[in-house]
Amino acid sequence: xxxxxxxxxxxxxxxxxxxxxxxxxxxxxxxxxxxxxxxxxxxxxxxxxxxxxxxxxxxxxxxxxxxxxxxxxxxxxxxxxxxxxxxxxxxxxxxxxxxxxxxxxxxxxxxxxxxxxxxxxxxxxxxxxxxxxxxxxxxxxxxxxxxxxxxxxxxxxxxxxxxxxxxxxxxxxxxxxxxxxxxxxxxxxxxxxxxxxxxxxxxxxxxxxxxxxxxxxxxxxxxxxxxxxxxxxxxxxxxxxxxxxxxxxxxxxxxxxxxxxxxxxxxxxxxxxxxxxxxxxxxxxxxxxxxxxxxxxxxxxxxxxxxxxxxxxxxxxxxxxxxxxxxxxxxxxxxxxxxxxxxxxxxxxxxxxxxxxxxxxxxxxxxxxxxxxxxxxxxxxxxxxxxxxxxxxxxxxxxxxxxxxxxxxxxxxxxxxxxxxx
Amino acid sequence: xxxxxxxxxxxxxxxxxxxxxxxxxxxxxxxxxxxxxxxxxxxxxxxxxxxxxxxxxxxxxxxxxxxxxxxxxxxxxxxxxxxxxxxxxxxxxxxxxxxxxxxxxxxxxxxxxxxxxxxxxxxxxxxxxxxxxxxxxxxxxxxxxxxxxxxxxxxxxxxxxxxxxxxxxxxxxxxxxxxxxxxxxxxxxxxxxxxxxxxxxxxxxxxxxxxxxxxxxxxxxxxxxxxxxxxxxxxxxxxxxxxx
Numbered sequence: 001x002x003x004x005x006x007x008x009x010x011x012x013x014x015x016x017x018x019x020x021x022x023x024x025x026x027x028x029x030x031x032x033x034x035x036x037x038x039x040x041x042x043x044x045x046x047x048x049x050x051x052x053x054x055x056x057x058x059x060x061x062x063x064x065x066x067x068x069x070x071x072x073x074x075x076x077x078x079x080x081x082x083x084x085x086x087x088x089x090x091x092x093x094x095x096x097x098x099x100x101x102x103x104x105x106x107x108x109x110x111x112x113x114x115x116x117x118x119x120x121x122x123x124x125x126x127x128x129x130x131x132x133x134x135x136x137x138x139x140x141x142x143x144x145x146x147x148x149x150x151x152x153x154x155x156x157x158x159x160x161x162x163x164x165x166x167x168x169x170x171x172x173x174x175x176x177x178x179x180x181x182x183x184x185x186x187x188x189x190x191x192x193x194x195x196x197x198x199x200x201x202x203x204x205x206x207x208x209x210x211x212x213x214x215x216x217x218x219x220x221x222x223x224x225x226x227x228x229x230x231x232x233x234x235x236x237x238x239x240x241x242x243x244x245x246x247x248x249x250x251x252x253x254x255x256x257x258x259x260x261x262x263x264x265x266x267x268x269x270x271x272x273x274x275x276x277x278x279x280x281x282x283x284x285x286x287x288x289x290x291x292x293x294x295x296x297x298x299x300x301x302x303x304x305x306x307x308x309x310x311x312x313x314x315x316x317x318x319x320x321x322x323x324x325x326x327x328x329x330x331x332x333x334x335x336x337x338x339x340x341x342x343x344x345x346x347x348x349x350x351x352x353x354x355x356x357x358x359x360x361x362x363x364x365x366x367x368x369x370x371x372x373x374x375x376x377x378x379x380x381x382x383x384x385x386x387x388x389x390x391x392x393x394x395x396x397x398x399x400x401x402x403x404x405x406x407x408x409x410x411x412x413x414x415x416x417x418x419x420x421x422x
Numbered sequence: 423x424x425x426x427x428x429x430x431x432x433x434x435x436x437x438x439x440x441x442x443x444x445x446x447x448x449x450x451x452x453x454x455x456x457x458x459x460x461x462x463x464x465x466x467x468x469x470x471x472x473x474x475x476x477x478x479x480x481x482x483x484x485x486x487x488x489x490x491x492x493x494x495x496x497x498x499x500x501x502x503x504x505x506x507x508x509x510x511x512x513x514x515x516x517x518x519x520x521x522x523x524x525x526x527x528x529x530x531x532x533x534x535x536x537x538x539x540x541x542x543x544x545x546x547x548x549x550x551x552x553x554x555x556x557x558x559x560x561x562x563x564x565x566x567x568x569x570x571x572x573x574x575x576x577x578x579x580x581x582x583x584x585x586x587x588x589x590x591x592x593x594x595x596x597x598x599x600x601x602x603x604x605x606x607x608x609x610x611x612x613x614x615x616x617x618x619x620x621x622x623x624x625x626x627x628x629x630x631x632x633x634x635x636x637x638x639x640x641x642x643x644x645x646x647x648x649x650x651x652x653x654x655x656x657x658x659x660x661x662x663x664x665x666x
Binding site: 281282283284310311312313314315351352353354355356358360400401402403405416417418420422 | 513514515516517518521524527528628629630631632633651652655656658659662663
């Protein structure tokens with residue numbers, strides 16, 4: 001048994017921090033809810049770190065190492081809310097990746113740099129390789145979907161660990177004599193990686209939070225608006241009731257004088273007052289009513305005529321958040337298009353039928369939109385330009401396993417979509 | 423001949439509807455027979471005696487037995503999935519129980535002539551498609567069944583099962599030597615949807631859709647295979663677009 005020199009131990013401990021970081025980060029992408037608090041999570045991490053490091057440094061029994069590694073990874077998965085089977089599967093996968101990369105590095109080093117004692121470099125290369133594999137899996141499986149905002153940049157980020165590996169390999173192959181130089185650069189690379197990804201992850205999550213809160217702000221405005229519409233309607237009914245007696249007197253007076261035409265006109269006015277509601281959507285489903293009425297009012301302010309045909313239930317299995325994203329975005333686009341058209345109109349239809357929610361929206365638009373419109377329908381390149389609007393709608397519809405169709409035809413834009421609510 | 427029932431406790435609504443439909447059908451040279459009911463109870467009396475209507479306009483807010491109860495009696499007690507139900511209401515608020523009756527449409531009072539004609543046309547199109555005939559033979563016996571009575575087609579090796587409804591909750595299975603892929607072009611494409619290599623179902627007899635399965639009126643739950651899931655979604659969209 002060779003004497004473990006202090007240097008090696010220190011190096012190993014430092015490098016292991018990196019391994020704990022990437023393993024924890026990767027595992028986190030597979031799960032949703034955390035069962036335990038941050039404190040407990042950090043404690044588990046620390047415990048695992050100490051256990052894992054000591055085992056690997058002092059115990060040279062491969063079986064023990066295997067056991068503690070697998071157990072440690074499993075413990076990390078237990079922080080999350082999920083079935084035991086899922087945790088076992090994830091643990092297995094993470095461990096398999098580790099072993100696989102270890103072997104690749106060992107074989108690779110063995111064949112290219114014969115006879116050199118690389119010591120800690122083995123581990124470093126192995127961990128970088130594990131990191132790259134995990135990032136590729138993360139990107140390939142679209143994990144962390146909720147926060148997918150900078151997706152394009154993800155590819156650039158993978159370049160960071162890849163370039164780090166390149167630097168290490170070049171150094172190693174060129175047998176940099178000064179150990180201090182070699183090791184300093186390697187540790188610097190490790191920590192640069194950690195810093196870069198930590199920043200990236202926190203940026204993503206704060207961006208997602210911002211987006212959510214802006215949607216919530218909209219929701220509040222819509223609710224307020226809905227309340228005022230409801231109140232207005234109530235007030236009108238109240239005043240009608242209040243004046244009932246007077247109305248009856250007036251009508252019977254007209255009847256006595258045989259002024260049928262006047263009566264018709266008068267009754268017509270009274271009916272109009274009660275029909276205030278016809279201008280707005282009142283399905284009893286406050287969520288939908290608020291969103292629709294808010295946007296309808298906006299549209300009418302821009303002199304766009306809006307017609308609706310909404311047949312839905314008061315309680316539906318759709319998240320208000322999702323409804324807001326869909327209806328909000330679709331209507332925003334419709335309003336933007338219709339306000340610059342010759343005839344301004346928007347028609348909204350919603351129907352619940354046999355567990356499926358159908359949404360159809362038609363709006364007028366002018367000829368110029370065609371150029372942009374076609375591009376927008378057929379390619380994804382203009383996704384950035386037209387905002388995340390339609391893409392968000394598509395993603396939300398996909399969440400309900402739905403389908404969406406967009407058609408443009410002779411000055412009219414038409415979107416049809418369906419969502420499964422069961 | 424289209425048989426229509428109108429059930430509303432406000433007589434003038436019944437008469438208005440009757441007038442609009444009769445005038446329209448007259449112009450189209452179509453024969454219609456219209457029965458008026460001013461209470462839900464009276465209407466139930468008739469359907470209880472198995473009087474069949476192709477279309478039923480039902481007021482939701484009826485005094486006494488309301489529109490939901492009438493619709494529920496029609497669908498759940500009489501097991502009638504074919505009559506097109508069109509609900510009339512003074513409100514836009516609908517309870518889930520209404521949707522379970524799978525109405526063709528909802529009309530909000532006051533109803534315009536255009537609305538009535540539009541929904542009437544929709545109903546007649548569906549009825550006409552349902553009255554088309556499907557022919558098959560078992561051995562030397564030739565059968566003709568109406569598409570509206572076919573619940574679904576099911577593949578069974580070299581044979582095909584045809585599940586038929588008798589309109590009163592009874593289901594029958596007929597077998598014939600035919601393949602779904604051969605008949606899929608001939609069936610009314612808006613009403614029949616292929617959800618699986620082995621299943622071709624009739625939209626009218628579906629109680630509920632989900633992404634992975636459909637619940638049929640005969641109690642069976644059929645699964646939608648992965649290969650067909652996207653198609654089914656597109657078909658449903660197309661159907662809504664065409665039917666309005």
